[in-house]
Amino acid sequence: xxxxxxxxxxxxxxxxxxxxxxxxxxxxxxxxxxxxxxxxxxxxxxxxxxxxxxxxxxxxxxxxxxxxxxxxxxxxxxxxxxxxxxxxxxxxxxxxxxxx
Amino acid sequence: xxxxxxxxxxxxxxxxxxxxxxxxxxxxxxxxxxxxxxxxxxxxxxxxxxxxxxxxxxxxxxxxxxxxxxxxxxxxxxxxxxxxxxxxxxxxxxxxxxxxxxxxxxxxxxxxxxxxxxxxxxxxxxxxxxxxxxxxxxxxxxxxxxxxxxxxxxxxxxxxxxxxxxxxxxxxxxxxxxxxxxxxxxxxxxxxxxxxxxxxxxxxxxxxxxxxxxxxxxxxxxxxxxxxxxxxxxxxxxxxxxxxxxxxxxxxx
Numbered sequence: 001x002x003x004x005x006x007x008x009x010x011x012x013x014x015x016x017x018x019x020x021x022x023x024x025x026x027x028x029x030x031x032x033x034x035x036x037x038x039x040x041x042x043x044x045x046x047x048x049x050x051x052x053x054x055x056x057x058x059x060x061x062x063x064x065x066x067x068x069x070x071x072x073x074x075x076x077x078x079x080x081x082x083x084x085x086x087x088x089x090x091x092x093x094x095x096x097x098x099x100x
Numbered sequence: 101x102x103x104x105x106x107x108x109x110x111x112x113x114x115x116x117x118x119x120x121x122x123x124x125x126x127x128x129x130x131x132x133x134x135x136x137x138x139x140x141x142x143x144x145x146x147x148x149x150x151x152x153x154x155x156x157x158x159x160x161x162x163x164x165x166x167x168x169x170x171x172x173x174x175x176x177x178x179x180x181x182x183x184x185x186x187x188x189x190x191x192x193x194x195x196x197x198x199x200x201x202x203x204x205x206x207x208x209x210x211x212x213x214x215x216x217x218x219x220x221x222x223x224x225x226x227x228x229x230x231x232x233x234x235x236x237x238x239x240x241x242x243x244x245x246x247x248x249x250x251x252x253x254x255x256x257x258x259x260x261x262x263x264x265x266x267x268x269x270x271x272x273x274x275x276x277x278x279x280x281x282x283x284x285x286x287x288x289x290x291x292x293x294x295x296x297x298x299x300x301x302x303x304x305x306x307x308x309x310x311x312x313x314x315x316x317x318x319x320x321x322x323x324x325x326x327x328x329x330x331x332x333x334x335x336x337x338x339x340x341x342x343x344x345x346x347x348x349x350x351x352x353x
Binding site for chain 2: 035036037038039047050051054089091092094095096097098099100
């Protein structure tokens, strides 16, 4: 399985299924990430899947997308299948390690 | 009136030094296994800033003879303070803002200024005339070092509290261990302790007060170092009961 950027992957997939302009789509995904405490850079596939299934539907609804739930469920399953790239030392990973 | 404060300052300093060595050595042992920069930097910073600097400056303040030992303590104190502050700033940059240009620039400028202050302070150990000049805690060189240290602690505390706010959101979704979120909060408390411990003497100096005798400054420094010690112990060498409590109560705020 190839390593991919989960943020880019979700934006690309949404673009194929939702009639919203690219900026609005990316903005919705960014807002969903922010409300879950993540930044687009460095988010892992497993984390992105939770964000997509639990936070993204609300953001898409706010953008006028009707019933985004099923789409987000499919998208969460797809993004969780991505392999995680070798991420740099994220701050949370450092503090996890510092506990020994 | 001065006696209880002296005792309190002494106890706070002893706790700070003890915790500094224990936590520092533990982090260095961890760094041997992981071969990673953050734990090595933090281990060195704890050993130097908490473990070595206070005893060296106490030796310089208390002993009168042999003068060579006093001069060596002043030199060692400035060296440890310079190196400890430098690795602390490097830790903040590498952990929180590794790819940011402004952070790289801030780090380089801070290390440059710190290096100058440290070099001047170390040079005083050789060239200062007499004990009173050697012992002066408000020299320009030391104030420069203290300013850089103050900025470094402000930076690391801000980064920790910002990260903590983000991780709390992740915690609500069950995506992170409560202990890690709490550790980041404790790191912010350690940073805040450093801000107060470095900032109080700077404020006193700006007001023209003596750092050695001004009671509020000494009290604030002692309280800050005590709070930092407790936070460091709980963050990096916590008792199992504390970890259980954090996980059970989700005590992250």
